[in-house]
Amino acid sequence: MMDRMPGLGDSKVAATTRIARWLDQKRGRPVQWQLSPYLAVLDQIDVRAAELQLSDVADSVITERARRLADAAVGGASSESLLVETYALGREASVRTIGLRHFDVQMVAAIALRHQRFIEMQTGEGKTLVAVLPAVLAALSGQAVHVLTFNDYLAQRDAEWMRPVYELLGLSVGHVVQGMTRRQRRRAYGASVTYATARETGYDYLRHCLLRDRQEVILRPPHWAIVDEADSILIDEARVPLVIAGSEGATIDERRSEFAELTRQLAKPAHYDTGDDGRNVSLTDEGREVVQARLGCGDLAQLDNLELLTGIHQALHAEALLCRDVDYILRDGQVSIVDELTGRVVPDRHWPDGLHRAVEAKEGLRLGDQGRILSSITMQHLINRYPNLCGMTGTIIPSEDELWHFYGRPTVVIPPNQSCNRIDLPDLVFTHQSAKRAAIVSEVLQCRETSRPVLIGTSSVAESQRLAREIRDAGIQCAVLNAKNDEAEAKIVAQAGAPGAVTVSTNMAGRGTDIRLGGEDGRWRDPVVACGGLYVIGTSRFESRRVDDQLRGRAGRQGDPGSTRFFVSLEDDLMVRFDVGRWIPRRHRRRHQVEPIDDPVIGEKIATTQRIIEGQHFDIRKTLWSYSSFVDEQRRVWHDRREAVLLGQAPSLLAAGGSAKYERVCATLGESLLAEVEAQITLVHMDRCWADQLARIADVREGITLVRIGGQEPLYEFYRQVAEHYAELEARVGDAVRETFEAASITEAGIDLDREGLAGPSATWTYLVNDDPFSWLGSIADLSNIGYGVTTGLYFGGFFLARSLYRRLFGKGGK
The missing domain is CATH 3.90.1440.10 (SecA, preprotein cross-linking domain)
Incomplete structure (x- = not known):
């Protein structure tokens, strides 16, 4: 392994890896450090490439061999039997088209992805190139393959960058970004491999759930998802609901x-x-x-x-x-x-x-x-629609248990191609924020003397602006990157590694960002390397260690030198909100001092606090999953039924009802037209009933926290009420369809939905809800951490129960 994995070559890294592996085995953690099975497959790939003499054949031979593999996949051959030759062809195609040959560690990562694993690769190790090989293998069967990226920029960049590789192998590639037309999206989703954000894919799924014409379908059934920045999408954004809403006219409250x-x-x-x-x-x-x-x-x-x-x-x-x-x-x-x-x-x-x-x-x-919510799905349930799933990121280890719990897939740790030379310095902790900022400015002044580039990661827009102002007041020019000027991100990041560059950023620069030493073209790389590489400064600790590690990962890419350090204040948000100060020795609590606090116990307590917070969040997410998964199962069943109606595969409700009008219209206008009319009417009422169900779930949700106060089990009561409401839907749809059909005017042109009062909303729009609709249930897992809605409910006793009754009585459920 040492020969094929240079990143494990030095004794310190190898020893650390052995210790970590031993500890993980003892704890039963779902982490795989043993790479021997993947290395054995890599040996087979090398042998096959030599047998086929791939480096010597013409491009047309590569394309033809890939076509044969695709024929075999469509004919039923297992992907496992096709992996070795496919990966050999993919590696050669990459060399020929974009000049990049997969390192052995990248090949191992690609093999692990194909086995539906989550992989951790350090920043700058080429995850974009890695994803191509499992995407090619999955696409051979002709089914939909989605590479889900962190943002629109990466979706477009990666698709265009890797396009020549796919095309040499006879495959097509598309990308989906915000603002595309339906025609552009249909073309992109029809490609062999589609790059998109999970958010855009989710919005298109929600729009699909409201279609009334099968000719407007743009999505294929989900088959494979390869998730980039997996911890962000699968954990941080997992419970974020994507929503599609319809206009109901002005709802402005003048008060x-x-x-x-x-x-x-x-x-x-x-x-x-x-x-x-x-x-x-x-x-x-x-x-x-x-x-x-x-x-x-x-x-x-x-x-x-x-x-x-x-x-x-x-x-x-x-x-x-x-x-x-x-x-x-x-x-x-x-x-x-x-x-x-x-x-x-x-x-x-x-x-x-x-x-x-x-x-x-x-x-x-x-x-x-x-507006009125017409349909909704959380990111977690959206991702679980894919029968085949894998993912990659640079910071997965702190959350491997959670990924295993929710997605049932272990994590494989991939060593770097070159040993990491980054130095992570111990935190400097100050009694107050002004002392911390002064120390950061002093540190930047020292770096200016050697022209060492500095990246400063802040926790908010306001902090980035304030710190940048103090740095400029000290006579140092700096670039500022935050949510207010995110359109300049690429330009600012491109120069962040230049000699003497000082960049103050929110944690925008902590994920999906590659900073090249020496500037955009690397012209000044040698002098930057000589002065120690990029110096990353964090102005506070975040609740999640993964966010801290993402910021650290901007330095020391691909064996480059670099160092990182966090400057922390006892007045920082994390320290105040979670009362970390109670662990601080008394001599540091009441007086301000300019110098950092010299006490190792503080750093230990900060790390302990982060682990406790992560554990609490995991426990709450498990509780929330118990609630949301029940609703999602209803959504899945309901939309499967709706899909059958849309595609003309559902049995007729009207034919079984013995309606005289049905027989008459069928004889006059034909069974085909009548089936189309029935489908249109059914889709309208199914959509209305589902929107009503979402409103009812919201009502149940608002009152459920009071159930525990009454001595009942909240989860059971939630299941009971939501199930009762759902049981009513099928009968409601059948009655509504028959009633509408009997009253509607049906001609050779079909049915005029507008005239019959069945038109859809005048406008629809999509958005993300900033908090999980089940976040109030955090109080069920931990009553000491009660959120906005729950606090109100507990304080005013029966307020939410009364509000729920009010909505049902006066028809405000859709609001």
Whole structure:
């Protein structure tokens, strides 16, 4: 293995790997360090390439051999029997078309992916090239293969970059990005291999679930998914619901501006409390009295004041917990949410349940149309639609248990092609933030003396701007990269490794970013290497160690030198929210000092806190999965039935009903036209019933946290209520279809849906909900961490139960 894996060549790395492997085996972790089975397959690939003399044959021979393999795959040959020759051809095609030959470690990674594993490869190790080989093998059968990337830029870049490889092997490649037309998307999804973000693929699936004409279908049945940055998509974004909504006309609440102004005048802690972790908000008794007096509404908890209470708490949440340039930015007159893990603006992401509109009112913006949710799916359930799944990332190990739990696939650790030369320096911990920032500026000044490039990763837009201002005040020019200027990302990153470059960035620069030493063209590589390579500074620790590791991974790519260090303050968000200060020795708690705290216990406690937080999040996600998977099973069954109706494969409801009109129309206009009319009517009512079911689930969701207070089991009660509602749907659809058919006018042209009141929404749009619709259930797993909706419910007792009843009585379920 040592000969084929240079990254394991030095004794220190080899010893560390042996120890880690031994510990993982003892703990039963789903991590595979033993690569011998994959190396054996690699030997077979090398032998086959030599037998076929691939390096000497013409391009046409490569293409012809690939065509024969495709014929064999379509004829039923197993992918395992085709792997060796396919990978040999793919490696040779890569050399001929783009000048890159897979290293042995990349071949091992590609073999592991084909066996549906998650792989961890360090940054800069060529994951894009690795993904081509399993994609080619999967595409030989003619079924859909999706390479799911981190963003639109990478989807387009990787597809175009790898296109010559696919085409030499007789395959086509397409990519899907935001803004494409239906025709462009159909062409892209019809290609042998399609590159797209999981988000765009999910939106297209939701649109597919609302189609009423089979001629408009653009998606093929899912077959293979190869997920890049797997930990981000499969864990961080796993519970994020993708939503498609339909317009129901204006829903602007004229009092939201009044609520925003009122909550702006409330003071903490007299009028409201934000909880121990700073993530929850609730009115105090005094605050409730102030609000009631200002509104002149009487007791807010009364049924007549339900809408007022909801609006006030949404406004209070927006005012007290959501900060501009931290949680969101203002762009083009709209609120754009900043992802806390990536630092990027996420297109079309909304906060749920009217909270987004409360933020718009807080900022004095025009309120958007909330609409009615027509369909929804979480990223986790979207990915699980693929019968074959694998993924790759640079930071998977801290979360391998979670990937195993939810996706049933182990993790394989791939050693680097060259030994990592990055030096990860110990944290410097300061008593207060101003001392931390001063130390960072001083560190940058020292690096300027040797022209060493520096990348500084911050936790928010506001922090990046403030730190950049202080660096410039010290006489140092720096580039700033954050959600406000993300369009300049490629240009800024290209120069981040140039001599003397100082780049201040949110954690946008922590994933999917490759910084080349010496600048964009590498012209000044040697002097940068001589001064130690890229120096990465983190201004705070994140809740997840994976996010920290992603930032570290910008330095030391492919054996380059580099170093990293985190500068931490006891006033940082992580330290305050999770009360890390309680572990700090007393002598450091009450006085400010300029020098860093010299006590190793602090670093140990920070690392312990991160592990505890990750464990809590995992436990909550397991609880949430118990709820969301039940709903997703209903969604799957319902949409499978809908698909059969769309494709004309469902039995006729009308034919079995003995309708005289059915017999008459069938005899007059023909069975084919009547089947089409019935399908159109059925699809309309199925969509309406499913939208009603989603609204009902929302109602159940809002009241379920009160079930535990009443001594019942929340999960059982949730299952019971949701199942009862679902059981009603089939009968409702059948009755509605027959009633519509009997009343409708049917001619040789079919049925006029608009005239019969069956038209779809005047407009639809897609968006991401910024929080999981089941996030309130975190309180079931941990009642000490109660979120926005739950806090309100517990504080006001039966508020959510009453609100649920109110919606059912007055038909507001769709809102």
